[in-house]
Amino acid sequence: MGLLTLIVLLPLLGFLVNGLAGNRLGKRFVSVVGCGLPAIAFAVTVKCFLDLRAGGWAPIAETAYVWAMVGQSTFEIAFWFDRLTAVMALIVTGVGTLIHVYSIGYMHEDKSYARYFAYLNLFLFFMLLLVLGKSLLVLFVGWEGVGLASYLLIGFWFGDMEKAAAGKKAFVFNRIGDAGFLLGMFAIYSALGTLDMPAINAAFMGASTPAVSATLVGILLFIGATGKSAQIPLYVWLPDAMAGPTPVSALIHAATMVTAGVYLVARMSGIYLHAPEASTIIAAVGALTALMAATIAIAQDDIKKVLAYSTVSQLGFMFVALGVGAYGVAIFHVTTHAFFKACLFLGAGSVIHAMSGEQDIQKMGGLGRKIPVTFVTFAIATAAIAGIPPLSGFFSKDEILWFALGSERGGSVLLFSVMAFTALLTAFYMFRLLWLTFFGKPRMLKDVEHHIHESPFSMTGVLMVLAFLSAVGGFIAIPHFLEPMLPIPAIGAAMQPLHYWVVGGSIAIAATGLAGAAWFFSGDSARAAAVKARFAGVYRVLSNKYFVDELYDRIVGRPLVWISDAVFLKLGDRLLIDGTLNGLASLAQRAAGRLSRVQTGSLHKYAFLVLVGMVASLVWMWRHG
């Protein structure tokens, strides 16, 4: 068994142990298994990374098992470890391990402690399958698996109907995207006869173009990515996914799983380099999503909802980078985003923990002095996402803005303006969140205020590590590191001199957002209330998320329910199937009722019938004998 297989199997082992025997083994054992195995997986990943470097960055391939052989095609469970995989696998195992450790403190009181860790390890297993898989097939297994784990963890507290429904919603929306993914896989397989991703990229990069439209395949795969990575039009599941435990939101719905779509597009960059139309669509969808989610985030009051929409918005940024051909930059943003968004979510978890479960930021305030570690780490991560230099978010976002403007593969002033405005909004709503939560006067109830306490070290320690990574993560030159694999697009000659302006501009944007939020929400945030009252209509639309859920319900949900009810249930099930069966039954019943009259109970009549039958058969016999 090779090291790559080991990385994948370690979390699976954790899942099996905790899932099958966790309840009997005690919390301490569950914690050791649940966090220890991912930590070992992280160590092995580091070892693989070092091997990769020692081998001159030549990709490591490893076949774990031959799944099926059909005719000429062989389907293997094979793993592939190159620069891109290395980055993703390090994020998944590294941040994943940190969040596991955090969960020890956060989930300590929960009675389903072992089940929680089992699911979390299961998620890690599938996520590693996804990033390490060599062929699209293995990637798809991981893709579906993380969807399953996500469903299980969103609906972790399934006793609450609303949370169970949120899990279902995520599952259904992911299925829609998966349909596109599957179609894309079919198209690729029918044209190329292989699902191996290096082979596919090579085929598209080769001299003779394959007999399948790169645009078609690109768009189909992107549909899959919109489902998993919460882009328009399938983004609505992600905000509801916050029903799960907060560490889950941090791990699955911020740092790792939702970036799977970004990873897929980057991994399949060979196709997208030949599909400018698909790339344009990706950039447009990404920009729209980023803008829309950012505007919604401004008007949300639930701390986790703000972060969820912020995640959707940041994913939009990544897709813009993918759309303009800056794949390495997108992965860079994935990395920094994993750090600061995980830190933010875990910080939010710490806040919720301190507030005895309260999530409404309007009922917080003044927490800065009471829970200082959480406050400081949260503030660093907020500054990072807002793009304050020299924190990590500044570098990655600045690169995205720069390529949105200057890339020869679809960069434009319009795209840049939208993204710059979104960046401004990002800074604004993030500092609004910071202000409302940690500054100002306490607005919570007295007994809640009394209970406010800093979280245990297993939580704050993780926060500090993540805050440190959020601060310095930008100095890891990931685009440069990935350049041999994912080339950086050329910058138009006319745009070259503008680079420093863009850098300066993005600093100014972040500062403006910060200043705006400080101005609006300092003190008793009377100015914000005034603005809210002034633009009540706009505020209502934003706080209700543009009524997208209601729109989907109207145009898809209700017609479906109506068709199911009227056509399938009433016509098909009740009338056709039940009707047929009931008809047959009543026919038999009536016929039996008629025939039962023959059963007179009179022996004379029976004997007479014997006589009649006998005469008839005799006559027939004499006639025909």
Next chain:
Amino acid sequence: MDKVQMLQVLAASLFALGLTGVIIRRNVLVMLMCMELMLNGVNLSLVTFAHTMGSTVGAVLVFLIFVVATAEIAIAIPIVLLLVRRKRSLDIESYTDLKG
């Protein structure tokens, strides 16, 4: 009309008379006896054929019918006894419990 034909017609007549008796008589015991008559008709037919063809099969069957008839009557009489005790009647028309 020769002997064999005569005996066969007699056998058929006994059988038909017995069946008719089952149909038209109301007394349970009389009906039972009519059934015995039917068996006798069959026996006669078998014996005649066995005799005509010089075969033992018919005689064997007749012998078996004797045994079966004995067994039948040994069961039928207690059942009739039981029924009559319950219904206080030998009239078959009062036994219509199995009416559908």
Next chain:
Amino acid sequence: MIHDFLAHLETLLLWGFAGCAFVSASLMLVLRQPMRVAMALVSCMVFLGGVYGLLGVHFIAAFQVLIYVGAVMVFMVYAIMLLDPRDESATAKYSKLLWPGIIGFALLAEALAVGYWNDLPHAPRGALGEPFDIARFSTAFLTEYWLHFELTSVLLLAAVVAALAVIKENRRHERG
């Protein structure tokens, strides 16, 4: 002369026994009292026994008289003596199906008679085959038909058990 007479006598007796059997059987349908019906049946059986005797199968004649008349009918007569006084309800002799029954009888008799008339095997007509004696019958019975013999034994055993069960059921019903 004597021989001729005897042969004619035999034929005459056969016809006479057959006629008497038919008359007795017919009487069974018209007599009212069950005891008289039983007597008619007994006489019918005895006449049939005579027919068997005249045909030369004496052992079957003997069985006919012994088993049917001696066992079955005696049993029947006991039952009649036991039950008949209880019968207060049988006011009507015939069922509602009297006329259909009679018509059916006529049709059945006609069908059978016509059938026999037309289709009887003609080869041995008149010339009766060799009458077989009890020794031949017994040999055939116990070599070729031993399985049937055993099966009838089982049937008899079942009948005994069933009769016991019926009596037991009767007692339980009386107690309960």
